[in-house]
Amino acid sequence: GALVYQYPRRTICKSGTSMRMECQAVGFQATSVAWYRQSPQKTFELIALSTVNSAIKYEQNFTQEKFPISHPNLSFSSMTVLNAYLEDRGLYLCGARTGGREQYFGPGTRLTVL
């Protein structure tokens, strides 16, 4: 079956530092990978969508300078949160799909910023 793994599951970083999170698709080819953030008491916001052979597209309020993403092959993606501050805390989900089909999500990386 199709599975998506995320690492780490939980992480704590000091304000102003950076942290990297990873996403791995198993059992299918992730032609597109989307990164989402759920801040406390909110729904999931789309950060960016990475599609093979296309430039990574960031949503309003999210930038490559703050959330650089790498999608080097059809099974792996990573995103870094640079200069993390309190407003960056939350649950970061990676969703991967093949073509326009159902999106499969990982368990998320929960970021706490001190």
Next chain:
Amino acid sequence: GQQVQQSPASLVLQEGENAELQCNFSTSLNSMQWFYQRPGGSLVSLFYNPSGTKQSGRLTSTTVIKERRSSLHISSSQTTDSGTYLCAPLYGGSGNKLIFGTGTLLSVKP
């Protein structure tokens, strides 16, 4: 941009009662996914439903694209159904974006 509203925002039921959760979206879409969010935050995919009605056990999803709405029906609710339910329309164009709704928090009491 796309807007996705869910109603009600929260719902309290007695075990055994039925629930109807609504999802309204502002622009036409390619498909609809419904998710259950576990207390720890991870998502469980309930339905991937381009249009029409799909059933899985006590859950039924109905999407009417031209009316820009989708619903999730839970019959004979159980305490283990408690949690947050999210709809997420899939929008086409460049990239097929999945946009999450505001969520419905369901509490089923014994």
